[in-house]
Amino acid sequence: MKKVLYIDCCIRRENSRTKKLADRFLHNLEQKGDYEITHLCLMDENLGCLTEGFFQQRQELLEKNELDHPRFRYAWQFQQADRIVIAAPFWDLAFPALLKVYLENVSVDGITFGCAESGLYGTCKSEKMVFLTTRGGNYKNSPLEMGSRYLEALCEFFGIDEYIEIAADGLDEGKECPEEILQRSMDAIDVVTENF
Ligand SMILES: Cc1cc2nc3c(=O)[nH]c(=O)nc-3n(C[C@H](O)[C@H](O)[C@H](O)COP(=O)(O)O)c2cc1C
Numbered sequence: 001m002k003k004v005l006y007i008d009c010c011i012r013r014e015n016s017r018t019k020k021l022a023d024r025f026l027h028n029l030e031q032k033g034d035y036e037i038t039h040l041c042l043m044d045e046n047l048g049c050l051t052e053g054f055f056q057q058r059q060e061l062l063e064k065n066e067l068d069h070p071r072f073r074y075a076w077q078f079q080q081a082d083r084i085v086i087a088a089p090f091w092d093l094a095f096p097a098l099l100k101v102y103l104e105n106v107s108v109d110g111i112t113f114g115c116a117e118s119g120l121y122g123t124c125k126s127e128k129m130v131f132l133t134t135r136g137g138n139y140k141n142s143p144l145e146m147g148s149r150y151l152e153a154l155c156e157f158f159g160i161d162e163y164i165e166i167a168a169d170g171l172d173e174g175k176e177c178p179e180e181i182l183q184r185s186m187d188a189i190d191v192v193t194e195n196f
Contacts, residue, residue, distance in 0.1 A: 003081050005038050006039050006085045009095065018132060021087065042102050045102070062108075067111055075108040079125065083129075083130075086130070088131075088133055091147075113158060122158040122160065126160050127160065128164065129162070131147075134171055136173070166192065
């Protein structure tokens with residue numbers, strides 16, 4: 001059984017088109033039956049930004065190497081997963097700040113990455129990370145797109161070999177029927193989940 005961590009940042013929940021992609025992805029995995037899926041809904045978590053006392057506590061725990069503190073549970077969960085699936089819409093050229101706050105909690109020296117004389121190295125178990133997103137405009141290969149490119153870089157940082165983006169672009173442009181755009185992403189999902 002592969003342990004899949006599904007990180008749900010589909011803020012509009014049932015109205016979210018990104019969630020439709022995630023539902024298809026997870027449905028396909030469930031059909032295959034060889035996956036243990038954990039659904040982490042970021043909207044239901046009480047995630048804190050690194051400010052004031054919350055930041056200070058982290059520094060003190062890291063200095064004492066107390067990595068078993070409950071506040072590091074997100075980092076351990078991420079580090080232990082065999083596969084990572086992230087779903088989030090395209091907001092303000094990237095993704096919602098809620099996902100960044102989560103990633104800030106996940107990025108912990110000694111858990112998801114390590115530090116050697118030669119530099120930083122990733123320590124996550126997962127071999128693959130998938131990012132599912134939908135965008136109002138078309139940002140394919142655009143330097144203005146900062147969400148997916150950031151996550152791809154983060155994969156390398158965390159030591160995750162393969163990054164896969166499945167994006168439905170141009171949903172709000174009115175140039176093409178949104179259902180047709182979404183269908184193409186569903187087809188891409190069917191291919192990726194064949195061998196995930
Ligand atoms: C707060 C907010 C910010 C957005 N920013 C952008 C943007 O910068 N560029 C863009 O093309 N679309 C933008 N959109 C449109 C969304 O990317 C698009 O509607 C997407 O499909 C929404 O995903 P959802 O249905 O999963 O919520 C934004 C939408 C919202 C609500």
